[in-house]
Amino acid sequence: MNIVVGITGGIAAYKAAGIIRLFVKAGHDVHVVVTDAALRFIGRPTLEALSRNPVASDLYDNVAQVRHVAIGQAADLIVIAPATANTIAKLAAGIADDLLGNTVLASKAPIVVAPAMHTEMWQNPATAANIATLRARGVHVVGPTVGQLTGTDSGAGRMEEPETIAEAALAVAASHADSAPNRRDLVGKRILITAGGTREPLDPVRFIGNRSSGKQGMALAAAAAARGAQVTLIAAHVEVDPPAGIRVVTVGTTGELHDAVVAESLSSDIVVMAAAVADYRPAAVRDAKIKKVDTGEHLVLDLVQNPDILAGLSATKRADQTIVGFAAETEPDAARLYELGREKLRRKGCDYLVLNSVGWSTGFASEANTIVVLNSAGDIVIEASGSKLSVADRILDAVTSTGSSGADSSGTE
Numbered sequence: 001m002n003i004v005v006g007i008t009g010g011i012a013a014y015k016a017a018g019i020i021r022l023f024v025k026a027g028h029d030v031h032v033v034v035t036d037a038a039l040r041f042i043g044r045p046t047l048e049a050l051s052r053n054p055v056a057s058d059l060y061d062n063v064a065q066v067r068h069v070a071i072g073q074a075a076d077l078i079v080i081a082p083a084t085a086n087t088i089a090k091l092a093a094g095i096a097d098d099l100l101g102n103t104v105l106a107s108k109a110p111i112v113v114a115p116a117m118h119t120e121m122w123q124n125p126a127t128a129a130n131i132a133t134l135r136a137r138g139v140h141v142v143g144p145t146v147g148q149l150t151g152t153d154s155g156a157g158r159m160e161e162p163e164t165i166a167e168a169a170l171a172v173a174a175s176h177a178d179s180a181p182n183r184r185d186l187v188g189k190r191i192l193i194t195a196g197g198t199r200e201p202l203d204p205v206r207f208i209g210n211r212s213s214g215k216q217g218m219a220l221a222a223a224a225a226a227r228g229a230q231v232t233l234i235a236a237h238v239e240v241d242p243p244a245g246i247r248v249v250t251v252g253t254t255g256e257l258h259d260a261v262v263a264e265s266l267s268s269d270i271v272v273m274a275a276a277v278a279d280y281r282p283a284a285v286r287d288a289k290i291k292k293v294d295t296g297e298h299l300v301l302d303l304v305q306n307p308d309i310l311a312g313l314s315a316t317k318r319a320d321q322t323i324v325g326f327a328a329e330t331e332p333d334a335a336r337l338y339e340l341g342r343e344k345l346r347r348k349g350c351d352y353l354v355l356n357s358v359g360w361s362t363g364f365a366s367e368a369n370t371i372v373v374l375n376s377a378g379d380i381v382i383e384a385s386g387s388k389l390s391v392a393d394r395i396l397d398a399v400t401s402t403g404s405s406g407a408d409s410s411g412t413e
Contacts, residue, residue, distance in 0.1 A: 001028045001173060004071060004107075005051070006080035006100045008087040009037020010159075011150050012116035016081050017042065018162030020050045026170070031056065031071060033100045035087070059099045071099075072107030077173040080104075081142075082116035082159045085127050091139070092130035112140045112169040116159035118149055123156065136244045140389065142168045168368055171387035185400060187228030192268040193221050194261065194275035196236035198254040202301070203286035212276035212328075214238030216356070216369055219392040220272055221246050227396065232268070234260050236275050254278050254306040261309055265321075270399060272324040273310050274354075281306050314349035324399055325350040328358045342378040351376050352399055373398040 003023050007016045016032075023030045030051040034044075039057065047055045056071060072078070080087065080100070087100070091113070096102045104111060113134065121127060122144060131141060143160035159165075195217020199209040214235060221233045222243040233242055234249045236257055242248045249264065251257045254277050265271050280303040290299065310325045317323050327344050331337045341355045355372040370385040373395060381401075384394040 001076040002074050003028045003030050003169075003173075004075040004078045004103060004109075005030055005032050006078060006083075006103070007032065007034045007038040007042065007047070008080065008082055008084045008100070009035055009040060010082040010084045010116045011041060012082035012159040013038050013041035015159055015162050017046060017050055019079065019081055019166050020047065022162060022166040023170075024050065024052060026166075029053070031075075033057070033071060033103050035098055035100055037084075056099055059097075059102060069102065069106040072103040072105070072109070075103070075107045075109040077169060078104060078107055078109050078111045079114070079165065079169045080111070081114035081165055083113040085115075085117045085121045085124070088113065088115060088127060088130045088134065092133040110138070110140065110172050112142055112165070112172055114142045114159050114165045115144045115157070117144075117157045118153060119155035119157045121157065132241045135241055140168070140172045140387065142387075164368065168387040171368070171390035174390055184228040186224055186396070189224075189229045189269045190232070190267055191224045191229045191270045191272065192232050192234070192261070192264050193217055193224065193272045194234045194236070194257065195221065196238040197276040198236045198252065198257050198278045200253055200278050200281035200306075201285050202282055203288065203290050205289045208278060208280070208282070208303075209237070210276045210278065212237075213240065214275075215240055216388045216392065217272075217274035218242060219388040220274055220395065223389060223392040223396055229270075232264050234264065234275070254281065254309070258307050258309050258312075261313065265313060265317075268321070270322045270324065271313060271317075272326075272395075272399075273313070273350075274326050276326075276328060277306065277309060279306055280304065308348075310348045310350060314351075322352070322399060323350040324352045324354065324395070326354045326356055328356045330357075330359055338372065338374070338380070341372070341374050345374060345376065345378055352381070354395055371395065 005020055007013050020030055031053050032047045032051050032055045034055055034057045044055050090101055096105050142165050144157050145160050146156050147158035148154050149158055196214035197210040197212030199207040201207045218240050221231050225231045232247045234251055236251050249260050251260050283302040283304050314323050325348050327341055329337055329340055331340055341353055345353050353374045357370045369388050369391045371391055372383050373381045375381050382394050382398040384391050
């Protein structure tokens, strides 16, 4: 695969060397395009030695070969790491005043950007709007993460590690190849997808919730829409913008999610319950903020169970309807994980169950995911890991295929 690695002018540019090395080691042909500012942070000889190709930086080099267009046209994948706030703004505006900007505009390849900047810049409304614009155009954003920044600063804005970026980028390329425009196997299907995490209020200030960002549900919605489905997304406190062209219903609590799912599922062929649902809610919600001076050393909460939305859907589904549940588990042992999944299948009665491995640093809010899909008999249908978009396509493959029983261990991406 022909991979273009774009490097822009941030201190994280040194990490790009690791990304290049990983791509080359995997057997790909890597071409590096740098901005002038990037060369202030990392040297051309290093990049040429690692990529085994000349480094391109000047918009006016090899004009006779139309190099400012040719690089982008030949690319199968473009990865920009680090992507500074300035570069992200230029990409969002379609500015092509350097070789990297021209390369991006001249390419139809999937684009992956790995932002890197100070926290204030990452959280600035302008940057947030630019990221939303890029995502709406299909650009895949990996990170940033939280950690040590330049100098003594620490916070959100640290570029993801090379291994994470390379893995996510290769998964995006694989997914792009699999979900090309001629793959429209969900045309005519109405798919309902839930995403995010419900929150149960304790008082006007506090709530009981979970760490779900909604990224996997959003990826499922994007993948289903790309394959021709009519998608309705029920979103609960998601941290990313919904894909363009998707009908969105916004909810907050589990009760609101329950009501929306019951109403929307009536006209749906497939229901995918990817949202993380709060199992319990406070028996009573306080009208005013709970204060320490009133509660003393201990605060005791009286919680009651929320309705089991997945079990209810499965019990009342139509014969021609497919219900897909999710189970977020922290169990590290694979055999025990599968058994937990099979136990949940028996309780819920759904057609498929997606086992989603989560932990302190995996699953929630990350760009990658690892899943196992079980069918109603408890058999492993698909195992997959990679970017959440590639995992979403594999889940849809499992749900829409016929006669999917038994294991497919070759599906890891």
